[in-house]
Amino acid sequence: MLKQRRMIADQVAASLFEAEAAIDAALAKTAGLAGVMPSLRTDAGLSALVGQGAVERASEAIALLAQARRAICETHKELDAAKTQIGLGAVMYGGMEKPPQASLRHGLRVAPAA
Numbered sequence: 867m868l869k870q871r872r873m874i875a876d877q878v879a880a881s882l883f884e885a886e887a888a889i890d891a892a893l894a895k896t897a898g899l900a901g902v903m904p905s906l907r908t909d910a911g912l913s914a915l916v917g918q919g920a921v922e923r924a925s926e927a928i929a930l931l932a933q934a935r936r937a938i939c940e941t942h943k944e945l946d947a948a949k950t951q952i953g954l955g956a957v958m959y960g961g962m963e964k965p966p967q968a969s970l971r972h973g974l975r976v977a978p979a980a
Contacts, residue, residue, distance in 0.1 A: 868953060868954075871952050871953065871954060872954060875949060875952070875954055878945060879945075882938075882941065882942060882945060885938055885941075886938050886939075886942070889931060889934050889935050889938055890935070892931055893928065893931040893932065893935060896924060896927050896928050896931060897928055899924050900921060900924040900925055900927075900928060903917055903920060903921050903924065904921065
C-alpha cells in the first residue's frame with residue numbers, strides 16, 4: 867500500500883513540477899513580449915498610440931499569469947500537506963531550496979547587502 871502511494875505521489879509531483887515550469891515559462895515569455903513592444907515601437911519611430919492596446923492586453927496577461935503562479939504555489943502547499951496525510955511526510959520531492967515561510971507570508975525578502 868505504501869509503495870502504491872509513493873508511486874502515485876511521484877506522478878503527482880512530476881505533473882506539479884511541469885505545471886509550475888510551464889507557468890513560469892509563460893510568465894517570462896509574456897513579460898518579454900510586453901517589454902519589447904514599446905522599445906520596438908520607439909525604434910520604428912511610431913507614435914505612442916500605436917500598439918497601446920496590445921501593451922495593455924499583454925500587461926493583463928502578466929497579471930493573470932501571476933495569479934496562476936500564486937494558485938499553483940498554493941496547490942504545491944496543499945499537496946505537501948496531503949503528502950504528510952498519506953504517510954509520506956519524510957519523502958522529499960523537487961530538490962530546489964524552499965524559502966523560509968516568513969518570506970512567503972509577506973511576499974518580500976530582505977536583499978543581501980552589496
